Amino acid sequence: MNKVKIDKYNLHTTLLGGQAFNWDLVDDSYFGFTQDKIIELKLKGSDLYWQTYPEKDDWEFVKNYLQLELDYNMILERINKDVNVQAAVKNISHVRLLNQDFEQTLLSFILTSNKNIKAVRKIVRGLSKKYGEQLTINGANHYLFPKIEVIANLSESQLKEVGAGFRAKYLQKAAEAILNKKLNVSNSSIKYDEDKVREQLITLNGVGDKIADCVMAFSLEFYNITPIDIWGKRILTNLYGLDENLKYSEMRKWYSQYFGEYTAYAGQILFEYYRTLNR
DNA sequence: CTCCAGGTACTAA
DNA sequence: TTAGTACCTGGA
Secondary structure (H helix, E strand, O other), X not given: OEXXXXXXXXXXXXXXXXXXXXXXXXXXXXXXXXXXXXXXXXXXXXXXXXEEEOOOOOHHHHHHXXXXXXXXXXHHHHHOOOHHHHHHHHHOOOOOOOOOOHHHHHHHHHOOOOOOHHHHHHHHHHHHHHHOOEEEEOOEEEEOOOOHHHHHOOOHHHHHOOOOHHHHHHHHHHHHHHHOOOOOOOOOHHHOOHHHHHHHHHOOOOOOHHHHHHHHHHHOOOOOOOOOOHHHHHHHHHHOOOOOOXXXXXXXXXXXXXXXXHHHHHHHHHHHHHHHHOO
């Protein structure tokens, strides 16, 4: 495996927390899957051992996916607005944001509607095992996330077989929209206007404010916003004293104005912290 | 067994 | 514009 030094990187919570559903801890290695790669990561002290399959040694991918060149100390300073952030950083140290693939992120988060993380992970694995390509690495079987065209051509009942439930038709339609280039959004959308990207995403059935924000923060590098789920709302009302009846857009605005350019990092750190506190 | 989950669409006022 | 409710399904 290849080796690189990393600092202040909570690999465990970053990979297995609430922003991605495609990582597993096997012995002391983390294995992740995308539409065309299996990624293996192993942390020993400050040494990160890494490898990609089947195309090996894809450093560009790993560097970009883990956002290794980002100035994390600077971000910590920028979001250090109060004791809540300080407590979160102290307790759940150094949670980062991954830069994930747009298509996989969109489809995965469509599955989160009214589901807990564990259940979503299960559906994503079912999808991959049944409809994704199989790879054998060191004698073990791994499955890639299914290709968009595969999902677009599955029936609603085929998707329900892996537990997608009422989200099955949303999933298929979203894959179809991507395939037919009906969506004016892709991984290069970071150049585009925030409101326009959100507007595009919400045209999809099954994608509302919250899921759109997840896709934007976790795969399109819109770090100035953070998705507000049930935990995000609890943080706003319980820690910051906001009215629980505020509209979603008003809550998002509050987060963005308070935390600024790196709101997504603040949101994710607070989310992982507050979720752990209340479990 | 029931209850509910990192929401969203649909309907009625 | 806003409030109320159904939705698949599997963990807890």
